Amino acid sequence: MPYELTGKILSVRITATTLSIFDGHAEICEHPRKLGRRGQYSTELSHAPKHHQQVQGLWSRAWFLNRARNFGPANVQVITQILDRNKVEAQAYLPCRNILSELGGKKTSLEEDCQEMLNINGHPTYTSLKRVMATLAAAKEQQGTAAPAAQNVKNLKEIQNLSGVFVRDAEHYKGFGGTDA
Numbered sequence: 001m002p003y004e005l006t007g008k009i010l011s012v013r014i015t016a017t018t019l020s021i022f023d024g025h026a027e028i029c030e031h032p033r034k035l036g037r038r039g040q041y042s043t044e045l046s047h048a049p050k051h052h053q054q055v056q057g058l059w060s061r062a063w064f065l066n067r068a069r070n071f072g073p074a075n076v077q078v079i080t081q082i083l084d085r086n087k088v089e090a091q092a093y094l095p096c097r098n099i100l101s102e103l104g105g106k107k108t109s110l111e112e113d114c115q116e117m118l119n120i121n122g123h124p125t126y127t128s129l130k131r132v133m134a135t136l137a138a139a140k141e142q143q144g145t146a147a148p149a150a151q152n153v154k155n156l157k158e159i160q161n162l163s164g165v166f167v168r169d170a171e172h173y174k175g176f177g178g179t180d181a
Contacts, residue, residue, distance in 0.1 A: 002047045061089060064096045071104055072111035078124045098126045
């Protein structure tokens with residue numbers, strides 16, 4: 001339906017083969033009915049506003065590869081593998097967008113993660129790359145916490161003055177805790 005009629009109450013006639021839209025008694029447009037999955041939609045570019053009609057074909061192989069180059073050569077290889085894997089290249093655009101926008105937009109380590117994916121000869125997908133990212137992040141975190149523990153034994157030689165200190169012996173605690181040790 002033309003965008004100028006957005007918000008108006010219109011009438012629709014649906015037959016087995018066509019879909020017609022009416023404003024009162026005037027027919028605005030008629031289209032062949034889409035057969036396929038329920039809820040399917042289609043866009044008639046001529047009904048879109050003029051400034052939206054020029055956006056056809058923004059996503060392309062070159063567009064994704066140019067974005068991947070911003071991260072590095074391993075990212076270019078991963079995106080190329082994803083684009084080459086599909087018979088219809090456009091089916092790979094959404095996974096490529098998700099990798100570059102969602103994983104690349106939030107993480108500074110995307111290039112390192114793509115290199116790891118290539119090193120293990122993995123099957124690059126959004127999900128597998130996300131798992132590699134989590135694994136490498138956990139490894140870095142574990143590596144950072146491997147520092148030696150601080151000394152937890154007090155040097156009693158430093159404590160010289162024990163006057164006024166009362167220390168109970170083990171006999172005092174035998175009745176507590178429910179077990180007689």
